[in-house]
Amino acid sequence: MASLNFQLLMKKIFTILALACMGFACTPGATPPIASQIGESTYTPGKVVWHDLASPDPEASAAFYESVFGWTTVPYGDDDKKVWVFKKDDKPVGLMAYYKTENGSGEWIGAISVPDVSEATSKAKSQGAKIIKKAMNVDDRGSISFIQDPQGASISLIKLANGDPEPSLAEENTFLGQELWSNEPTESASFYASVVGYTAEETDNQKIAYTIFKMGDMNCAGMLKNPAPTVRSHWVPYIRVSNLNETIEKATRAGAKVLVEPSPEIRNGSVALLLDPTGAPVAVQVYNP
């Protein structure tokens, strides 16, 4: 009788432990509150509404963006489930995740708002994109996928759970938007027209060919022929700053390389292109329309 009771007790213990293990395994890591803090209930399809940093060295990245742009870095989750939200004045501006990248460098990946992420991702695949991560739902964020377009540029497609941020001029030290540096602009224009619905407007008042991706009357992103011809196509994020030289000085002190110095030839000296300490390209621009 005592043996039978012992066996029953052991069985119960095993069952509880097994359920506890499976429960722990299936519990998602802490998800940062993003959608609820940036969403404005309406959607602006085509706009780049979010920015993710894939970093091989989150500690170095955090130190850089904190010191140069005054962001704070808030960790969520534990151990290998950890992600970091960059905040400017308590408002989320981007999310960082650790990636042990094969070439040891990082990259900002913009998220374009689309009405249906699964549908847009399928369309992207049919147009030759590589699906890095198929559409998935993330708590307090929404539906999101990651792709590499046919020309090799990384981008994500998103439908934020609570709506997109209201289109407005970016505050200083936050993202103005993204610009595609494409090795094949014609093909890129065709791809994004098909997947996102952009119309491509060629600007005729510039020294070089420059395309604006639009949705109706709304400017959503820019595109130019990749000025770094040996580098794959990629999107370049722009951060609005108040003082270009001061920003460059802070950035170089924090470990950045200046890839393009300010020049009167380039947007009246208002822009510089940096590589952050992990090699992620980021442009800084004084923009006062």
Added chain:
Amino acid sequence: MKKKLFVFGLIIFASMLVTACANMYVSGGVGMSYYGGPYGGYGMSPHVNVGMYGGGMRW
């Protein structure tokens, strides 16, 4: 008893495996194979043709 210990070990192993697969995006790099940034494979000294860099966006 040995069998139960084996089954228990199996459950622990399975739970660790599922942990690795659950909630992939939130778990940072897990679940997404990412080669790296565009400038990583070029010795961090890529050439940008400044003459090709112009235009501009009305954000």
